[in-house]
Amino acid sequence: MNVQLEDISGKRVAVLNSTLALIKEHGFHGAPMSLIAKHAGVAAGTIYHYFDSKETLILELYVHVKDKLALAISAGDDPEKSYKDRFFNFMINQFHFYVENENSLFFLEQYMSSPFAKNFPERDSQLFADKVITLFQYGIENAHFRNIDSRLLAPTIKGTLVAAATFQLSEQIVFSKEDILEVVNIIWDGIKRQ
């Protein structure tokens, strides 16, 4: 159906991207293997050359997307800068990734609230743990944040950014640099050590 850029770098990636696009469009339900194959310009059987089953396809797609998210979030990080600067950079990067990758945002949200996340908690992105979680841990250990559990911190931050990105996408408006800063300040003022 669609010949995509990714075809060059292999049908495996084409399948992943088609799955992402179809899940965004129709949800987990409306993404049958036959449609994924057609959308990726591939035969149904070919998918099974790269993935054991639909379940592992989605599992691997999750890690794939989260890897890209981790790289986008940590782009331009500079350990020389102040912690607050680094933190703000992370947040702003994350917001932009969501806005520029609506498919990924929608997929991640669906995945997180599906039984996949509960049934395969060990299946996650190593890159994300290394690049993103590490910075949070540092902030916690060095007392930049309130004295709360990090597993509470992370969803709070993510929730606000996802809300903002979803808002911009659904309302067809574009946040200014100042607007985005305001959002990040909501997070920062909430979680920083008062």
Place this chain on the structure above:
Amino acid sequence: MNVQLEDISGKRVAVLNSTLALIKEHGFHGAPMSLIAKHAGVAAGTIYHYFDSKETLILELYVHVKDKLALAISAGDDPEKSYKDRFFNFMINQFHFYVENENSLFFLEQYMSSPFAKNFPERDSQLFADKVITLFQYGIENAHFRNIDSRLLAPTIKGTLVAAATFQLSEQIVFSKEDILEVVNIIWDGIKRQ
């Protein structure tokens, strides 16, 4: 399969509750009509006496659950009290509802990030709009909050509470009164007019 309390008050409610329980357990996928029927102690055909299709069943379940949420959140509200007190009461109530109704929490999260929410945005709880949104609007109009869009405010608040409730449920720990206050303070410090 299970004869439940709700059978007394009608098979319609039994079907709704079974759907909720099965979606919590197995997700949207793992909740076929045949299983819902068996779990509710009802024949498959009977479901179609009360609901046009599986789609409308889920749509009506959403409104049903959100109605209960709205009532729980606004319990004990007293317009005589200070705005901050009322707001804190709402947040604490919301947290407790999530913790005590894991099925509902999980279902709402799944529903929100599914195509249902995008395709039927008009299908929502009137009770929720009247009891909950109203208090937010009041806070915005009377400048208790930062000058941000209310549609940004709501998901931020919800995100943090959902994160906290999910955390307590998954980690099998119980937040103390002080812990919950700390969570609500994260929200309040973030969004209040500085």
Place this chain on the structure above:
DNA sequence: ATCTTCTAATTGAACGTTCATTCGGTTACA
């Protein structure tokens, strides 16, 4: 009280469709 009649509620086997997966055969290429 008993019988009659009508409607709403309920049943579960049957139907038709959709879907994930398989597999025997073909192509690309090393």
Place this chain on the structure above:
DNA sequence: TGTAACCGAATGAACGTTCAATTAGAAGAT
């Protein structure tokens, strides 16, 4: 010449939905 990639029709299971038949219960008549 051998191996990996690829194809797509065929398969069988699972699922949402239908429907002809049965039961429950209410309303009305005797």
